[in-house]
Amino acid sequence: MATSAISAPRPTSLSRQFVALIPGLLLLAAVGYAGKLIEQSIAIYTKSHHITFPNIEYVLWAIVIGLVIANTVGVPRIFAPGVATYEFWLKAGIVLLGSRFLLGDVLHLGGISLLLVAVALTLSLTFMHLLGRIFKLKPKLTSLLAIGSAICGVSAIIAAKPSIDADDEDASYAIAAILALGAISLFTFPLIGHSLHFSDKAYGLWAGLAVDNTAEATAAGALYSDAAGKVAVLAKTTRNALIGFVVLAYAIYWASRGQAQAVGNKAEFLWRKFPKFVLGFLLISLLATLGFFSKPQLASLANLSRWAFLLTFAGVGLRTNLRELGKQGWRPFAVGAIGEVFIALVTLGLVYGADKFLHL
């Protein structure tokens, strides 16, 4: 039985797999475009009626429409494969966004981000482990929550899970907590940023350093302003680049306690865990810096990046199931939430200091 199952051809051909993506892709496009239309309609209406009304970015509308669909009628199975591509569009969008950065800016802001990430990382990992002990969470669940909240959310947890031999259940708890907190940060970060009168750069840096999941960090930045969204992506990308080092450290720690497989070739391990889209981002930024693209071409690349993000933001709302998140139990969520507030405050202080002394 096993032989036939292994040697049998894959149940769906490549063309069928592609066709299966179409309904979900259309849904992403429809939800994202509806968000864009709402933003434009409100702007036109308020302008023609001389009403003063704050501009609410399409990002928020796309996420809210997605959330409403996912948590009322639900997303039928036929849309699931296409909706799951939102992360693909996010990464393609980030690579294309590289065209809006000169390499010098990437090195300057990326360098500051790296410095702040290192400080925040050390403090947040220590704090999360302390919380895990206080709330009596399983040590590996605490490790996953610490990695997820200190580095980059869901992808960091997925990268770390096999490396430290964590349970599926622990991973899903940690992912659920990170996703729930990411959804909350989408609505709280812009409000805090506005109330503190942050500059676009300072706010973008804060969102990129404090919001866990890359999609949510990009959205939280874009909700503030276009310029803040750009900086948030850069800061978050710097954080993502460190994923391999942190996962390697945890893998070595758990292997030394005999609770995970020993890491063989460390360089190979780091390369395997390294997010490759960071290299694409740097390459496009290098090409833009060298004058490979004309001004209108740079504008086209920036707009392509915006369209890719539009699909991503629709996906963020559509894949957030609030009922499922609520079922995961309160303790991992409490540890995650307290940890997130701590990280948000630490990074807020760091960004404030960097803005004052390093002149962002």
Added chain:
Amino acid sequence: MPEVKPAAPRRSISLDVYAVSLALILALLVRLNLIPPVKW
């Protein structure tokens, strides 16, 4: 009975490679003016 190996966790890596490839192809098409200017 042959041993069934669990699927290797390579999904995110492939996704990155595909996403970077698509972005680079689009950048090349824009550079060679093979697609019209993209509006927002």
